Amino acid sequence: MSDSRDLGVIGLGVMGSSLVLNMADNGYSVAAFDLDHEKGESLLNRAAEELQERQTQQQCVQVTTSYTELLQSLRSPRILFLSVPAGPVVDDVCEKLIDAGIQADDIVVDTGNSLWSDTEVRQAKYKGKFIFFSTAVSGGELGARHGPALMAGGDKYAWTRVGPVLEKIAAKVDSRTGKPTEEPSEFSEACAAYIGSGGAGHYVKMVHNGIEYADMQLICEAFQYLNEGLELNYAEIADIFESWLAGPLDSYLLEVSVAVLRQTDPETQAPLMDVILDMAGQKGTGRWTAINSLELGAPAMTIAQSVYARALSARKDARVRASKILDGPLSEGVGEEKQSLIEALHDALLCAKVSAYAQGFELIALAAEDYEWKIDYGKLAKIWRAGCIIRAKILGDIAQSYADESHAQENLLISPVFAKLLSDKQSHWRKTVAKAVELGIPVPCLSSSIAYYDGYRCERLPANLLQGQRDFFGAHGFQRLDRPGTFHLTWEEQQPQLVQFK
Numbered sequence: 001m002s003d004s005r006d007l008g009v010i011g012l013g014v015m016g017s018s019l020v021l022n023m024a025d026n027g028y029s030v031a032a033f034d035l036d037h038e039k040g041e042s043l044l045n046r047a048a049e050e051l052q053e054r055q056t057q058q059q060c061v062q063v064t065t066s067y068t069e070l071l072q073s074l075r076s077p078r079i080l081f082l083s084v085p086a087g088p089v090v091d092d093v094c095e096k097l098i099d100a101g102i103q104a105d106d107i108v109v110d111t112g113n114s115l116w117s118d119t120e121v122r123q124a125k126y127k128g129k130f131i132f133f134s135t136a137v138s139g140g141e142l143g144a145r146h147g148p149a150l151m152a153g154g155d156k157y158a159w160t161r162v163g164p165v166l167e168k169i170a171a172k173v174d175s176r177t178g179k180p181t182e183e184p185s186e187f188s189e190a191c192a193a194y195i196g197s198g199g200a201g202h203y204v205k206m207v208h209n210g211i212e213y214a215d216m217q218l219i220c221e222a223f224q225y226l227n228e229g230l231e232l233n234y235a236e237i238a239d240i241f242e243s244w245l246a247g248p249l250d251s252y253l254l255e256v257s258v259a260v261l262r263q264t265d266p267e268t269q270a271p272l273m274d275v276i277l278d279m280a281g282q283k284g285t286g287r288w289t290a291i292n293s294l295e296l297g298a299p300a301m302t303i304a305q306s307v308y309a310r311a312l313s314a315r316k317d318a319r320v321r322a323s324k325i326l327d328g329p330l331s332e333g334v335g336e337e338k339q340s341l342i343e344a345l346h347d348a349l350l351c352a353k354v355s356a357y358a359q360g361f362e363l364i365a366l367a368a369e370d371y372e373w374k375i376d377y378g379k380l381a382k383i384w385r386a387g388c389i390i391r392a393k394i395l396g397d398i399a400q401s402y403a404d405e406s407h408a409q410e411n412l413l414i415s416p417v418f419a420k421l422l423s424d425k426q427s428h429w430r431k432t433v434a435k436a437v438e439l440g441i442p443v444p445c446l447s448s449s450i451a452y453y454d455g456y457r458c459e460r461l462p463a464n465l466l467q468g469q470r471d472f473f474g475a476h477g478f479q480r481l482d483r484p485g486t487f488h489l490t491w492e493e494q495q496p497q498l499v500q501f502k
């Protein structure tokens, strides 16, 4: 096989094979490899079908049968993309590439959902053997095939070589409208960016997934509130959600939710919603986000609650037993006109979404400080406007906030656009959370989103009492408002004295 192919792809699962076809669509010749030869065969069948004469005449996609053959087929210095499961498999493949003769100036791009700290370890581990680079891919199979959002991280030199490829295969946004576009033009902006050094690319993808979890959970809570609280059926809820797509709640995840609500089960013709088991799975990226927020002391409470909500859903047997023992509120109906509650829910969902995104961007900012990354938050919001799973109208407003003024850099909540929105709509936010609780509808993300807002805007929190408690039983000390230092009160004495620790 000639050593002239542009790109190599290892791992021909759903994402890997879709990336190969996307690259070929964009004019690259690709050498592909998977240990499972059947996957190679099915890729060639897809290439013949989807690339047609370009494949038959130019063989733009070729499948190799070994790591050695793969390396021999690529022009130097090589660029190889890995699309393999996060974890030890990545290192297995890297070792195989070293054995097969990969060179120091070759670049290996990990496109999986790897843990960002693993990426940093790998960049050091393989230094000198080859350049380990990362590009997190968001958008699922369709995104990988027709245009994902791509978040790159690692050595800036590698970006100079890999970036042009990523910008070609990424989703595009029309800079005049901020909307996704398929039409290449001078106004097309690629949803691909160099995020920063080390694991920065994989880190922001992890937080993207944390925001994704929160977004999905918020929509699910809105659904349960409408379905069980306001007694609307799936079709009525789908209509409501669909009507919201015309406004500020426009998002891919809301679109997907309309499709799921309208879908019938091909087997029973019953609504699909009636047959899907209510136990949420999770591959782990949302959990990583919650864990990291705790490690960094970032109050990403809505993201964390979305992970707990999945955990609670997974305790199905326990919930079935408990449902026979624990009482909810006596159902006295919703007590007011449904339409006004639906309108309030729209505003509550929008405010909660802003709160969740503010938490995600705050987490990224705290991480960037800790891990010494320089991240352009406006650029990040821009590349999330298309291709990725959280693509939504709100990301255009977030990008604009970062472009317009500095407040956003501290927290999106206090940027003028969002501060006004939340202030104008907070009564509906409060009314919806209160009504949901009154009706016995679990709303961990809707309620934590307003707790974050109320906590963040609160000049005085009850942590003064908490510090007193800690000092009373643990002599942990407290600071004073009126002067520097750490103090302890000798609580046990008749006349407690103030002792200054430092």
Ligand code: 6PG
Binding pocket: 113, 137, 138, 139, 140, 209, 212, 281, 282, 283, 284, 285, 286, 388, 389
């Ligand atoms: C994306 C998605 C994707 C995610 C899967 C499974 O950006 O394309 O976030 O990367 O991993 O959808 O996610 P969970 O199993 O964690 O829900």
